[in-house]
Amino acid sequence: MNPPEAISTLIVDDSKAIRLIIGRILRELGFTTNEASNGREALEALGSMTVPRVIMVDWNMPEMNGLEFVRAVRQNSTLAGTRLIMITSENEIGRVQEALDAGADEYIMKPFSREMIQEKLAVLEVPIPKEIGA
Amino acid sequence: MMETASANLAHDEFVTIRQFIYDKASIVIEDDQHYLIESRLAPVMEREGVQTFRHLIQQLQQPASEPLQNRVVNAITTNETYFFRDVKPFTVLRDKVLPQLIERRRTERQLRFFFGGCSSGQEPYSVAMMLRQSFPDLATWDLKLIAVDISGEMIRRAQEGCYTQFEINRGLPAPLLVKYFERQGLHWRLQQTIRDMVEFQEMSLVNIFSQLADIDVLFLRNILIYFDEKTRRHLLTRVEHVLRPDGYLIMGAAEAPIFYSTAFETLPGDSSNIFCPKSSPPNSTRIKL
Numbered sequence: 516m517n518p519p520e521a522i523s524t525l526i527v528d529d530s531k532a533i534r535l536i537i538g539r540i541l542r543e544l545g546f547t548t549n550e551a552s553n554g555r556e557a558l559e560a561l562g563s564m565t566v567p568r569v570i571m572v573d574w575n576m577p578e579m580n581g582l583e584f585v586r587a588v589r590q591n592s593t594l595a596g597t598r599l600i601m602i603t604s605e606n607e608i609g610r611v612q613e614a615l616d617a618g619a620d621e622y623i624m625k626p627f628s629r630e631m632i633q634e635k636l637a638v639l640e641v642p643i644p645k646e647i648g649a
Numbered sequence: 650m651m652e653t654a655s656a657n658l659a660h661d662e663f664v665t666i667r668q669f670i671y672d673k674a675s676i677v678i679e680d681d682q683h684y685l686i687e688s689r690l691a692p693v694m695e696r697e698g699v700q701t702f703r704h705l706i707q708q709l710q711q712p713a714s715e716p717l718q719n720r721v722v723n724a725i726t727t728n729e730t731y732f733f734r735d736v737k738p739f740t741v742l743r744d745k746v747l748p749q750l751i752e753r754r755r756t757e758r759q760l761r762f763f764f765g766g767c768s769s770g771q772e773p774y775s776v777a778m779m780l781r782q783s784f785p786d787l788a789t790w791d792l793k794l795i796a797v798d799i800s801g802e803m804i805r806r807a808q809e810g811c812y813t814q815f816e817i818n819r820g821l822p823a824p825l826l827v828k829y830f831e832r833q834g835l836h837w838r839l840q841q842t843i844r845d846m847v848e849f850q851e852m853s854l855v856n857i858f859s860q861l862a863d864i865d866v867l868f869l870r871n872i873l874i875y876f877d878e879k880t881r882r883h884l885l886t887r888v889e890h891v892l893r894p895d896g897y898l899i900m901g902a903a904e905a906p907i908f909y910s911t912a913f914e915t916l917p918g919d920s921s922n923i924f925c926p927k928s929s930p931p932n933s934t935r936i937k938l
């Protein structure tokens with residue numbers, strides 16, 4: 516059995532359709548998923564859920580954007596082991612640098628595919644629950 | 650002639666084949682990529698004597714169709730590659746293999762890498778970026794990265810070092826993207842300093858080995874599938890000869906030389922598809938006389 520903190524994830528995107536797609540991909544890989552539609556909601560969600568292994572976060576969202584959210588997460592030492600992946604249509608190199616500087620671990624440009632997510636998780640050495648047997 | 654197999658692909662057939670390829674190889678084919686399935690599968694259908702896509706689908710659904718299924722998937726994935734593919738071999742190369750190898754080559758200050766079937770270049774360039782990033786001292790060494798592919802189109806793309814957004818999203822760590830790429834319109838171009846590290850050649854693997862010697866690290870990944878059993882054995886024998894006695898052979902995720910040759914063994918305590926010639930364990934500091 517994988518412990519809950521090894522398989523817990525949070526998806527932050529203001530598009531419900533995108534949350535659905537990412538959620539399905541992560542669940543197929545054996546993760547459990549939580550969702551929030553902006554940074555502020557996501558911070559609230561973090562207060563009441565298992566510390567996630569991975570957070571996938573969009574950039575442009577109302578109330579609190581992804582970059583502000585990444586900075587806030589990086590202020591919180593209980594989330595130090597959580598991998599942050601920005602997944603956004605922002606595709607300027609300066610933006611990627613900004614996200615990394617803020618504390619994001621990886622960056623995926625939309626449109627994305629299932630294998631892109633899998634490959635980035637591999638780059639970050641996040642074990643895939645389904646592969647190690649849930 | 651290809652004409653017989655250039656049957657029309659109806660939309661429902663496209664959807665079925667696309668789903669089959671996704672299930673089998675996790676490859677996503679976009680709505681506007683009818684042409685991809687048509688052009689890649691036409692030669693397969695021709696060889697199998699299958700006239701229509703409907704007929705092909707029926708055959709794929711037969712109980713013993715595994716070989717045909719593989720041929721269909723391979724036709725689609727022909728040039729499939731991405732940066733740091735499978736990750737593990739690259740981390741083992743960086744953390745274990747290269748530090749040892751560099752130690753053993755301290756006096757000659759020379760390293761030779763070879764990539765067989767390099768497709769559009771992501772594999773050799775992954776190593777080039779890694780060398781630059783993690784082993785800056787090697788800049789003053791005599792380094793050679795030689796990469797070959799049978800496809801002239803792939804070699805031209807590799808030399809160009811220009812990738813789509815889709816390609817740079819696959820496997821390339823974001824810090825390396827920022828460090829070594831620049832945006833050119835819709836594309837991302839690898840910096841010239843990295844491009845210049847790799848020497849690309851359009852050539853068949855079957856012919857190249859007679860021109861090679863003293864290779865330290867030889868990549869042979871996801872290419873043996875293209876050859877028959879006899880050629881695979883032959884190629885592995887050649888690898889044995891071009892590799893230095895304390896060199897390394899790196900294969901694809903589901904591959905191992907043991908099927909075709911007994912001359913190699915797995916790197917001790919390792920599961921990353923890296924092998925070394927049996928005659929000389931990689932840990933030995935044997936001096937070449």
Ligand SMILES: C[S@@+](CC[C@H](N)C(=O)[O-])C[C@H]1O[C@@H](n2cnc3c(N)ncnc32)[C@H](O)[C@@H]1O
Pocket residue numbers: 726727728729730731734765766767768769772797798799800803852853854855869870871872875901
């Ligand atoms: C699936 S790609 C693998 C690319 C890369 N090695 C990797 O693992 O990501 C296989 C490549 O082998 C090339 N190839 C096929 N037959 C070959 C041959 N006889 N000699 C050299 N290259 C060949 C194809 O053109 C294709 O680009």
